[in-house]
Amino acid sequence: MQTDRWRQRHERPTSPLVLFASVEVAPFSKVGGLGDVAGSLPVALASAGIRAVVVAPWHGEPDTAAGSLERTGLSVTVPGLAGPETFQVWRAELGHGVPVLFLANPNLFGVPIVYIEERDRERFAAFSRAVVELMRVLSADILHANDWHTCPALIWHRALRYRSRALYRQRSVLTIHNLAHQGITDVDYATALGLETAEPLEEEARYPRTINLLARGLLASDAVTTVSPRYAEEIQTAAFGEGLDRLLRQRSDHLFGILNGIDTTWYNPATDPALPGHYSADEPGGKTLCKALLQRELGLAEDVERPLIGVISRLDRQKGIDVMLAAVEGLVDLGVQLAVLGTGDMGLEKQVAEVSRRFPRAVAGVLRFDPLLARRIYAGSDMFLMPSRFEPCGIGQLIALRYGSVPIVHQTGGLADTVQEWDPSTETGNGFLFTVHAAEALLATVRRAVDTFRKPAQWKRLMINAMRSDVSWVRPALEYVRVYEVILGTTTGERAPSSPAGH
Incomplete structure (x- = not known):
């Protein structure tokens, strides 16, 4: 019953439903730029006509008094390292009607810390499995994963698409925010997490007996984006490719550089409550x-x-x-x-x-x-x-x-x-x-x-x-829409346009 209600809330066949998966999302959790992007890009996508739902772990104990959280009644149970892991699904809102579905699990995410190095593979693998399950529950059209933390979701989603007629029309996008972080994981540990390790990649030879989650996510996604046009070019070179330049060149026809933006309503010196004085380009005093x-x-x-x-x-x-x-x-x-x-x-x-x-x-x-x-x-x-x-x-x-x-x-x-x-x-x-x-x-x-x-x-x-420089999400959001249209086959042309230099 609850599942049907949630599906109905998102059923508008005129635009695709994008599940935007990130392990941090501002203002609820933020360590760096990933949190800023997850908290603002989906709102811009909604303004551009895309139905977006953000999915993130809740770091700590959910509190209905903080962040306007509400229970959904949904739960998702997935295989974990030590047995089944159940995530309770909570809901908040970013703005423009964009919901955030927070997955709460006290065993894996019970402390208010985003990254715990010694457990991150286990935590993010279980979270990724739950994301794939939500793709099915919500009948989403696109899984938009971010950085290595959500690459297991891309890997498992790709495998399921080949086995399920209900999922085969779904597509996926991976955004690389920083290529230097790749989620390199010991083979035995990866096997215990349920990841396929039988066919090692050439890129994994750098670190024997490991798998590279980012590299495998690159291969599993239908499109790859990076957060600027120049970076998209740089990472295809040995100097900036962090050992993945060959693989990125191999995927160059599906690699797009799209500049980040910022929330110009939140970051506005004319209204920012943190400032002792307000100003604008027209009145800079x-x-x-x-x-x-x-x-x-x-x-x-x-x-x-x-x-x-x-x-x-x-x-x-x-x-x-x-x-x-x-x-x-x-x-x-x-x-x-x-x-x-x-x-x-x-x-x-x-x-x-x-x-x-x-x-x-x-x-x-x-x-x-x-x-x-x-x-x-x-x-x-x-x-x-x-x-x-x-x-x-x-x-x-x-x-x-x-x-x-x-x-x-x-x-x-x-x-x-x-x-x-x-x-x-x-x-x-x-x-x-x-x-x-x-x-x-x-x-x-x-x-x-x-x-x-x-x-x-x-x-x-x-x-x-x-x-007066344009640092908003307006143009980048339209470029992401174009990428979605290309991979869904709802538009003509083989490539989405990249952000021009100068934004």
């Missing part, structure tokens, strides 16, 4: 107040004429934090201030703390997760530094553009697709880029930005360009 109060909050010298650079990042080498630290003395000599927020590698955390002690009025290092302070840094900083070695897309520079914090980025992946070099002769561009990943190149690029900052008319034009 409130940003000055945000800067002054941020300098005071962080103990930096209170000087509106002094350029303030924000850094909000996981502190690790992939994000280029080591290169930033190597340039710190040169940055201080340029007269800039740094506001660094994040956690990560303990060695890099110690270095950030040390430079904060050495330059207390110029460098503020805040070593914690603090989403409200993050938004005050976006609003109060003049510039935003992202020196990533590689970056599939990046969310930080998109939020920075929205808040008028001019990005300074390494020219890679989605950073190159979303930031265009400022050209004073034409007054075009929305930021600054460096091509060589080294402290000297970073410092030279910051120097260009500081020179522009000291020309108020130019800087105002540049800041307004940044704020």
Whole structure:
């Protein structure tokens, strides 16, 4: 009875039903960009005419008083490592009528922590089995999986399609948010989880007696997307392919690069309740107040004429934090201030703390997760530094553009697709880029930005360009719709269009 009621709620034959599977979904659970995407892309898809249902684990004990959760009465039981695992299905809503179905299981997901390294294969395999069962229950048309955590769902779904006439019309999409994380699993453990291990892939020879869940998900899906056009090209090379470049080239006809967007209603400096002052591209004056109060909050010298650079990042080498630290003395000599927020590698955390002690009025290092302070840094900083070695897309520079914090980025992946070099002769561009990943190149690029900052008319034009950049989900959502149409065979053409450079 409950199953029939849920199916009826989603039966509108005019558009496909997409089951969007992710192990984190903002604002309920978020560790990185995956959570942001899972919490905002499905809403944009709904605005574009797609019926979307997000499916995610509930991390912790469900509480009807928190997050407007409600019981559905549904439950799903699947095989687990130690016997059957039952998930109770709860419901919340993201907006625009988009439901989130949370799968609660106290044995596997009973603590409010998204990733538990030693148990993640077991937890996410069981979750993936439950996702496949929901594909059947809801008569969904497309399984949209995200990263290696949901690749077992793609593998099992593909096998079931070959055996079930009721499922053979269903299709699947895998979105790769970061190719570096692949879910490599010991063969014996994978066998115990119920995964097929008899035919090893060429890519699995790197680590003998293992299977690569991401690689197998790549082969099981009908289409593969990445989160920027440039990253889609980069990962087909040995330099960026993380050992899967051959397989990605093999699947290139089904590989699409689509830029991420952000929720521009949530991230809006004109209305953001976390900010002490509000502003927009048409009325940017409130940003000055945000800067002054941020300098005071962080103990930096209170000087509106002094350029303030924000850094909000996981502190690790992939994000280029080591290169930033190597340039710190040169940055201080340029007269800039740094506001660094994040956690990560303990060695890099110690270095950030040390430079904060050495330059207390110029460098503020805040070593914690603090989403409200993050938004005050976006609003109060003049510039935003992202020196990533590689970056599939990046969310930080998109939020920075929205808040008028001019990005300074390494020219890679989605950073190159979303930031265009400022050209004073034409007054075009929305930021600054460096091509060589080294402290000297970073410092030279910051120097260009500081020179522009000291020309108020130019800087105002540049800041307004940044704020008027299109960082919304509108265009990317339509590109995902096109991918869905192609794999369902409801449109002509063999390829979906990729996001053009510059978004």
